[in-house]
Amino acid sequence: MTRGISTIGFDADDTLWQNEEFFRLTQDLFFDLLRDYAEPDHLAQRLLQSERRNLGQYGFGIKGFMLSMIETAIEVTDARVPASVIQQIIEAGQEMLSHPIHLLPHARAAVEAMGEDHRLVLITKGDLLDQERKLAQSGLGEMFDAVEIVAEKTPQTYIRAFMRHGDGPERALMVGNSMKSDVVPAIEAGGWGVHVPARYEWEIEKAEAPVDHPRFRAIPDLSGLAALVTGLRG
Structure with a gap:
């Protein structure tokens, strides 16, 4: 790893x-x-x-x-x-x-690459049935070692998820488009947070980027994830 x-x-x-x-x-x-x-x-x-x-x-x-x-x-x-x-x-x-799922560019390749040497956890919030439907249709479900569908993403959410499915947040990295839900609370939990911006940003999900934090990273799209993770030294 x-x-x-x-x-x-x-x-x-x-x-x-x-x-x-x-x-x-x-x-x-x-x-x-x-x-x-x-x-x-x-x-x-x-x-x-x-x-x-x-x-x-x-x-x-x-x-x-x-x-x-x-x-x-x-x-x-x-x-x-x-x-x-x-x-x-x-x-x-x-x-x-009922809308069909459309994977974003580099999504499948990024998940496959990360799965070679790491445990993978999908951590998403929203309606249980809808999230399960989208995951099933995505074709990515079997690549994940665990799936967490949660009501909200807080530091405690990440602490619990990475303790349950990994070695704790200190040795975990969270990848997501939401600064408020994916990046900031993961860093506050003690992990790494990688921001991958989406085309649209919901107003409710906006937050300031923790640009000065040593465990914050940003990449323009998922094609750069493998190189970023390889270069990190926890």
């Missing part, structure tokens, strides 16, 4: 496969459905407020997003939103839940 690192954690959505892009497309449809009631910028602000407010109840994922869209539609129309619009929002959410 690479010196000091025995376990590699991978995020799933927008790290291994596309995700936020489909949320953006559905959000654009939502704006179009309610164009007679509010401007897109106002709708985006109200929808984000609903999502923030509802995370504690609905968690992360498509179902919570769909419920937040319905709630926002009711609010901005003073409960006058037509049932046909509600139906179209539900149908859009159902389409998202």
Whole structure:
């Protein structure tokens, strides 16, 4: 194994496969459905407020997003939103839940390369059934030694995951697109955090990069992961 690192954690959505892009497309449809009631910028602000407010109840994922869209539609129309619009929002959410998985560039090669000398753990948050569906469709499931589908990603999440499936966070590295969920808490847990930016970034997942921390790294895409890990000295 690479010196000091025995376990590699991978995020799933927008790290291994596309995700936020489909949320953006559905959000654009939502704006179009309610164009007679509010401007897109106002709708985006109200929808984000609903999502923030509802995370504690609905968690992360498509179902919570769909419920937040319905709630926002009711609010901005003073409960006058037509049932046909509600139906179209539900149908859009159902389409998202059945949308085929599209792996991001270099995802399969990166997972394969890391799996040669490291234990691999998929650590993702969101709806259990949807995350399991996406993993199954991705064709990557058998490459991972363990899968953790969690409600939230905190330092304790990573401590537990890397203690359970590895040699602890000090010898673990987490790879993901979210600074807030994948990188910062993994570093706070004592591990390495590698940021791989996605095309789109959800406002709720934004955080400052810990650029001065010795265990922070950033690469433009997954093609550079193998060389980065090889070069690290824990």
